[in-house]
Amino acid sequence: MSTGNSAMLIVPGKQGSHNHDFTSKASPPLAAFVKPETSVRPDATRAPGGINLGQRRSSSTHNRSAVISHPVMQNLVEECDVHPVQPRGSLPQTTIFSLISDDPQAEPRHQTPIRSSIDPSTPSSERLNREDTGNMRDLRRKCEVYEATQKFDRELIASQSQEIEELLNKSIRAEEEIKRIESKHIAEVKEVTRRAGDSFVKLTDLHEKFSQTSVGQIKELKQGLDTLRQEIQSSMNAVEPLLAGYNQMRSTLRELSEEHEQQTVLSNDEKIRLQQTNDLLRDQLSDRTGNYTESLERERELQVSLSTLGDSHANVAKALSALHEQHNQMSTKYMDSRFAESTATRQIGELEETITNLTTDNARMKSLLADNEQAFSKKLQVLAEGEDNMRTR
Numbered sequence: 001m002s003t004g005n006s007a008m009l010i011v012p013g014k015q016g017s018h019n020h021d022f023t024s025k026a027s028p029p030l031a032a033f034v035k036p037e038t039s040v041r042p043d044a045t046r047a048p049g050g051i052n053l054g055q056r057r058s059s060s061t062h063n064r065s066a067v068i069s070h071p072v073m074q075n076l077v078e079e080c081d082v083h084p085v086q087p088r089g090s091l092p093q094t095t096i097f098s099l100i101s102d103d104p105q106a107e108p109r110h111q112t113p114i115r116s117s118i119d120p121s122t123p124s125s126e127r128l129n130r131e132d133t134g135n136m137r138d139l140r141r142k143c144e145v146y147e148a149t150q151k152f153d154r155e156l157i158a159s160q161s162q163e164i165e166e167l168l169n170k171s172i173r174a175e176e177e178i179k180r181i182e183s184k185h186i187a188e189v190k191e192v193t194r195r196a197g198d199s200f201v202k203l204t205d206l207h208e209k210f211s212q213t214s215v216g217q218i219k220e221l222k223q224g225l226d227t228l229r230q231e232i233q234s235s236m237n238a239v240e241p242l243l244a245g246y247n248q249m250r251s252t253l254r255e256l257s258e259e260h261e262q263q264t265v266l267s268n269d270e271k272i273r274l275q276q277t278n279d280l281l282r283d284q285l286s287d288r289t290g291n292y293t294e295s296l297e298r299e300r301e302l303q304v305s306l307s308t309l310g311d312s313h314a315n316v317a318k319a320l321s322a323l324h325e326q327h328n329q330m331s332t333k334y335m336d337s338r339f340a341e342s343t344a345t346r347q348i349g350e351l352e353e354t355i356t357n358l359t360t361d362n363a364r365m366k367s368l369l370a371d372n373e374q375a376f377s378k379k380l381q382v383l384a385e386g387e388d389n390m391r392t393r
Helices: 015-024 068-081 122-393
Strands: 006-009 034-035
Touching: none
Parallel strands: none
Antiparallel strands: 006 034
């Protein structure tokens, strides 16, 4: 630049953790926002003859060194008029670049005379022309940077929109798979509920029938008990006159019974002695007969056991071979079932992991959309304020 103003290159970095997912698909922002470090101070500008113009203008009313005339400003605004990007719901979160014009509150203390009152041949008019030319170049450079930034924003928005659509499609497919699985389990639960309802209805009917039958039986038993109680009461009333004679007869019979018991005891003792002798002889005879019979039975049992043992040995061999075959079949079926179970478990784990990842991506995309909308609204507000400041100047 002819005015010697230094420029600073500002490259936006990463904007938080929301842009981390797109670093592999979208290149880093290439927009460089050029911002003058300081405006040209009037006391630091010298005329071609080495005269310090700041000393001559120290008593001026207002400094216009950084302001361009209205027609020139209008032409520059028309040249750098770039339509803002209207995204479809998402905006890139980039660094807010500097405004085209500096803050109006940061004007220097000293003021320069109006251009119309300065002679074009004076060094002051030449300096003002150089400043205007430098400011025009700065504005053109800022307009170019702004156009490049807008182009990059449009490309980044397009790539992000495409990735959002892919994630939405994946989320929709996962939701459909979840609904299918839920509908399958819901159908099974409904079938089990229907069977349980039918069983409950049957049990209720049986309970009602049993209750009705039990109530009828209880009523009949109660009536029978009342009738029996009345009969017993009438019988007791009829028996009471006979009890007096029965008591006298009972005392007589008790005496006869005591005499009979004494005679019975004596005869029992004699009978016991005879029975003991008879039992001893019978035991000896039974022992001899039992020993002989047991020997015959043991011989027959040993012969039968020998033949049975041979048959059972053959049966055991056949059973062992059959059990071995069944064990092999069960082992094969068990291995197949374990493999099917592991496969199903792995598929369920993969499906749950996919659902979790999709849910996390959906939440992260929503947060990113909100941040991008907020950043773009701030950017539009800053641009609007910059245009207002340019118009006011």
